[in-house]
Amino acid sequence: MHFDRGDVAASEFYQELRPLLARTIDVHGAPDGGPYLVEMVIGDVQPLGLAPAVFARLTPDGCCFSPQPTAVHSASPAHRTLTVVAACYGAGVAIHRAVGEGIPNPPPDRLEIRYDDILPDRGVLEEAVNLGETHLAGAGAIGNGFLWAARHVDLRGKLIVCDDDVVSSGNLQRQVWFDEDDIDDPKSPTLCQKAQPHIPGCELKPEPERLQDLPNRSGAWLKRLIVAVDSRRARRELQNELPAEVFDASTTDIREVVVHYNDALSGLACLGCLYRADEKEASQDQVIAEHLGVTVDDVRASRISPAAAVAIARKHPHIDSVSIEGQAYDSLYKALCATGKLHTVVGKQVVAPFAFVSVLAGTLLLFDVMTRLARPGLTRTNEWHVSPWREPFSQGRLTRMRYVVCECCGKPILRSLRSRLWTSEELIASKA
Ligand SMILES: [Zn+2]
Incomplete structure (x- = not known):
């Protein structure tokens, strides 16, 4: 990520973007000689050219992300919660440029968000x-x-x-x-x-x-x-x-x-x-039951019973049965998907949250x-x-x-x- 430290809008955007992005990919404020997948160029600065650039241009009324610096940029910042919104969209664009494939309905080349469309007053x-x-x-x-x-x-x-x-x-x-x-x-x-x-x-x-x-x-x-x-x-x-x-x-x-x-x-x-x-929920119950090694009725009970916990630990030996007793099935399933521990079981790519x-x-x-x-x-x-x-x-x-x-x-x-x-x-x- 690259920006002018005197540019208040750019600095605040960076402060909001960094913690969001860092949960998903490695983020560097300045180049350290390593290889990079994407360079986020925030505000009126020249790209360093170490990786394909995304130009983030901010104004008090909106934000724009594109491969060329087309939109205007203003150093006067938006309200800080709107900068959080800008950081969310910016994180999406950066992740898409960095890992590309597999994102359904990916962002357009030029993504422009107007805050009036997000918050009416x-x-x-x-x-x-x-x-x-x-x-x-x-x-x-x-x-x-x-x-x-x-x-x-x-x-x-x-x-x-x-x-x-x-x-x-x-x-x-x-x-x-x-x-x-x-x-x-x-x-x-x-x-x-x-x-x-x-x-x-x-x-x-x-x-x-x-x-x-x-x-x-x-x-x-x-x-x-x-x-x-x-x-x-x-x-x-x-x-x-x-x-x-x-x-x-x-x-x-x-x-x-x-x-x-x-x-x-x-x-x-x-x-x-x-x-x-609905049917989707019923089939999701089925999927969760299959992957965890329990019955659909177990999943419908919402919380993991002691007996179901033992069954899950049998199928997933890295899980301690006592620690998951009483947990919500959805939460356990999402947590397993997020750590990639389900990949081998599912046999196909699970899109990480x-x-x-x-x-x-x-x-x-x-x-x-x-x-x-x-x-x-x-x-x-x-x-x-x-x-x-x-x-x-x-x-x-x-x-x-x-x-x-x-x-x-x-x-x-x-x-x-x-x-x-x-x-x-x-x-x-x-x-x-
Ligand atoms: Zn109703």
């Missing part, structure tokens, strides 16, 4: 936004990304971070707050402890349990829920806690980020409508939360599809109606219970 980034009491379900990749972006804004209130999982080596590729020293430590307290000094206005309260296993869950207990878990099934369970409102982000491997919102009053799609138990995709998802989730809280009514859609490799396009924002036979809101009793629990409209950030 950037004024919210300058304001204190009060979360009240909000629960965050999931301290994994997207939960990490959410609090990573939140370093640069003024969140207030209290965020209760729920996760019963521990950090494993396979998580480090995507979970940007965690490092080697955190392995085997519980995710939720570790994340809260690391992020809290950077987010002083908002109390982070760790809860080393799954949200749906917390005690004292009855009635109108869950006002505002941010969902950053990694399974479809867990999303449906969370929706059945009947929260007043739900902010959700997910990633479809490395291809897509989906941001979703629902509340008790709109009558639009819920997490159950969007993440219904990338930190920048999760950080982009967490950042867009933060933007959605802040926009709906600070600008009620501004966001009219309830679902947003974004490629981490391409410009956002307007058809990516859509309004999804209810799925009539949804296993959550398709039951009239649950639907009316939810709206009766939350009759007061002021509890709801916005009505889509």
Whole structure:
């Protein structure tokens, strides 16, 4: 990576890009004589010519990445969270140029991102936004990304971070707050402890349990829920806690980020409508069961039982059965994919997850939360599809109606219970 140290926009971009990229490939601030796959030329500097160049040009309103320095560059920086967004797209372009093959729907030669397409009113980034009491379900990749972006804004209130999982080596590729020293430590307290000094206005309260296993869950207990878990099934369970409102982000491997919102009053799609138990999920259960050496029913139980743990350790001798008891199947599977330990079993390339995709998802989730809280009514859609490799396009924002036979809101009793629990409209950030 190459830039002028006096160029503030370029320096901030470098500071945000480096930690994201370093989770995936080796990054050097200055050449050390080694061979390089790609040179990231940031701002108004000449390339060193040691490798094919990607020119990163930044302005307060957007960023552009291309093999020629075509767009203008300004040394006055964008808001720092938007620089996180620029770093995510820049990481994608750099990874594509460096390793190229095998990335579905790869970036165009010239990728230009306009921040107006990412965040409709950037004024919210300058304001204190009060979360009240909000629960965050999931301290994994997207939960990490959410609090990573939140370093640069003024969140207030209290965020209760729920996760019963521990950090494993396979998580480090995507979970940007965690490092080697955190392995085997519980995710939720570790994340809260690391992020809290950077987010002083908002109390982070760790809860080393799954949200749906917390005690004292009855009635109108869950006002505002941010969902950053990694399974479809867990999303449906969370929706059945009947929260007043739900902010959700997910990633479809490395291809897509989906941001979703629902509340008790709109009558639009819920997490159950969007993440219904479909054929794909059934076949994914089958794939996971086969690779881990357990039955599909085991996988559907969500958590690894002691007997299943023994079966998994039989098939994967490097795994200690006791250490995986109680873990989520999805988490174990993703962690194994990330460390490449499944490659020999699967017999084909498993696309590794990338930190920048999760950080982009967490950042867009933060933007959605802040926009709906600070600008009620501004966001009219309830679902947003974004490629981490391409410009956002307007058809990516859509309004999804209810799925009539949804296993959550398709039951009239649950639907009316939810709206009766939350009759007061002021509890709801916005009505889509
Ligand atoms: Zn539904």
